[in-house]
Amino acid sequence: MPIKQECQEPLADKIDTNIISLSRFIIEKQKQAKNATGDYSLVLNALGFAFKFIAHTVRRAELIHLTGLFGTSNATGDQQKKLDVLGDEIFINTMASSNIVKILVSEEQEELIRFETTEGTYAVCCDPIDGSSNIDAGVSVGTIVSLFKITSPPSEPGCEQDVLRSGHDMVAACYALYGASTHLLLTLGDGVNGFTLDTNLGEFILTEPDVRLPTDHPKKIYSVNEGNTCYWDESVKTFFDALKQPQDEDNEPYSARYVGSMVADMHRTVLYGGLYAYPGSSKSRNGKLRLLYEGFPMAFLIEQAGGKAVNDKGERILDLVPTKIHDKTSIWIGSSRDVDKYLKHIGKL
Numbered sequence: 067m068p069i070k071q072e073c074q075e076p077l078a079d080k081i082d083t084n085i086i087s088l089s090r091f092i093i094e095k096q097k098q099a100k101n102a103t104g105d106y107s108l109v110l111n112a113l114g115f116a117f118k119f120i121a122h123t124v125r126r127a128e129l130i131h132l133t134g135l136f137g138t139s140n141a142t143g144d145q146q147k148k149l150d151v152l153g154d155e156i157f158i159n160t161m162a163s164s165n166i167v168k169i170l171v172s173e174e175q176e177e178l179i180r181f182e183t184t185e186g187t188y189a190v191c192c193d194p195i196d197g198s199s200n201i202d203a204g205v206s207v208g209t210i211v212s213l214f215k216i217t218s219p220p221s222e223p224g225c226e227q228d229v230l231r232s233g234h235d236m237v238a239a240c241y242a243l244y245g246a247s248t249h250l251l252l253t254l255g256d257g258v259n260g261f262t263l264d265t266n267l268g269e270f271i272l273t274e275p276d277v278r279l280p281t282d283h284p285k286k287i288y289s290v291n292e293g294n295t296c297y298w299d300e301s302v303k304t305f306f307d308a309l310k311q312p313q314d315e316d317n318e319p320y321s322a323r324y325v326g327s328m329v330a331d332m333h334r335t336v337l338y339g340g341l342y343a344y345p346g347s348s349k350s351r352n353g354k355l356r357l358l359y360e361g362f363p364m365a366f367l368i369e370q371a372g373g374k375a376v377n378d379k380g381e382r383i384l385d386l387v388p389t390k391i392h393d394k395t396s397i398w399i400g401s402s403r404d405v406d407k408y409l410k411h412i413g414k415l
Contacts, residue, residue, distance in 0.1 A: 088114045088250070088261055088270035095254060105166045109188045110238065110252075112164040113211060114270055117242040117250060119156050120194070120209060121263060124149065124201070124244045149201055150174055153194030153209070161190055168216055169224040171358055171391050178391055180224045189214040189229050191359040191391075196241075197327025206245035208329025212363040213238040226391060229358060233384030239363035243329050251277065251336065253370040258336075277336060279373045284339025284401050286313065286320040289331045297347035302378075305411045328355070332364055332399070336371060341404035346378050346396040353377070353396030357388045361395045374405035380414030 086094075089111060096107045154174035161167040161181065168186025170179040173193045190213055197207040215237050216228045240252040248263035250270050260274030288309050295303060309320040323340075325331050335342050346353045355361050365375035365383035375383040378396040386395065398408045409415035 086272040087267075088252075088272075091259070091261075091272055105185075105187055106237070108164055108166045109190070109213065112160050112167070113190075113213075113240065114250075116157055116160040117209060117248070117270070118263065118268065119160070120153050121242070121244050121248040123152060123156070124207065146174065146198075149207075150195050150198050153198075157190075157192055157194050168220075169228055171229055173356060173359060173392075176392075178224070178226060178229070184220050186224070187216050187220060189216055189224065191229055191362075193356065193359045196329050196360070197325075200325075200327055205325060205327060206243055206330040207327055208244060208333075209242045210329060210360055210363050211240050212236050212359055212366070229391060230388050232387050233357075233362040233365060236362060236366055239366040241329050241332070241363065241367070243333050245330065249333060251333070251367055253367050255366075255370070258367055258371045277371050279336060279368070279371050279401050280339045281372065281401075281403075284403065286318065287323050287335070287338060287340030288320045288404070289322070289324050289335065289340065289342045290344070291324060291326070292322070294345075294347050294349070297349050298345060299347075299378075301412060302345045305408060308411070309407075328360060328364070332368075335400045336368070339401040339404075341398065341400040341408070343398045343408075344396060345398070350394065352394045355395055355397055357383075357386060357393045357395045358391060361386075361397055364397070364399060368399050372402065373400055374402045375399040376405060376409065376414075378412075380409050380412055 092107045092110045096102045096104065151174065154172050157172060158170060158179060161170050165183050165185055167188050167190050168181055168183060169189035170181070171191040172179070190211060193210045195207055196210050197205065201207050214229055214231065214235055216224065218228065238252070238254050240250060243249040250261040252259055252261065258277040259272060260277050261270035262273040264271050288306065290306065312319055323334065331342050344353055344355050361383050368375050369384065376398050377383060383395065383397060398405055406415055
């Protein structure tokens with residue numbers, strides 16, 4: 067008598083074989099754009115490669131003796147770590163080889179870098195290794211990028227005016243977080259999508275489509291370096307004092323969470339909600355974050371995910387226009403509910 071075999075579920079029901087990689091995602095977006103030339107796709111794919119290269123390097127940093135200081139300072143006066151220098155070189159070489167990027171602005175370079183290409187139509191602004199001061203302690207670090215389309219003819223050399231523009235002129239922004247997993251959050255101006263690096267496949271896989279900041283009971287979290295309290299204006303001190311008191315909604319105060327790596331703090335804010343702030347102080351009246359490659363891209367991402375981003379004066383970050391490539395800004399960014407609390411506190415709402 068034949069043995070009756072039990073029906074087995076198809077493997078496709080257990081393992082998703084129709085995954086969307088970053089490359090597939092970019093190509094599908096290109097198909098939706100009229101008169102697409104493919105240049106935009108080439109730049110985005112080049113960025114994806116740079117993130118994978120840096121992620122691989124960060125994981126191996128201690129094993130190949132890449133921890134510790136390099137011995138120099140960058141354009142904004144910060145002591146450079148060895149990984150800062152290597153991450154910068156990765157970005158320079160990757161963007162140069164794309165033949166589509168004409169200008170690169172990096173936190174690690176005092177002047178912008180011009181690539182000799184007659185086809186270059188894009189400018190990339192980046193912080194190659196954000197939070198590198200924490201790398202030796204195994205704390206998550208990241209990369210932050212803003213992308214501008216150059217409007218001048220390809221035959222003309224790039225200049226600072228190609229990037230000294232309003233944040234509204236960005237065509238894309240993203241950050242990569244190098245932690246237990248490597249996460250990539252990307253906006254092309256039509257929402258935010260989250261990818262996770264599959265190290266076996268060597269591909270970023272779409273894992274969080276259409277990311278939105280939580281609006282239903284977002285966590286009451288504020289993230290700020292309270293070691294600077296003595297340098298803050300009185301209005302900033304009183305605002306955070308108020309957050310530490312029981313709130314009207316549920317009689318619970320806000321909780322403090324601060325990693326010290328902007329990408330890590332912002333990734334938590336995107337997933338859980340809350341407020342990230344880096345206000346100006348008597349030490350740095352205009353704030354500490356660089357507008358082109360920290361303030362702009364994070365504000366673009368947060369707004370596309372349903373949040374808000376303003377400076378100490380309550381001005382929308384994306385409305386600002388830098389006058390120098392390393393201009394700094396104060397920032398209050400996160401869930402609309404929490405940014406609105408600050409705006410009401412300073413009488414701007």
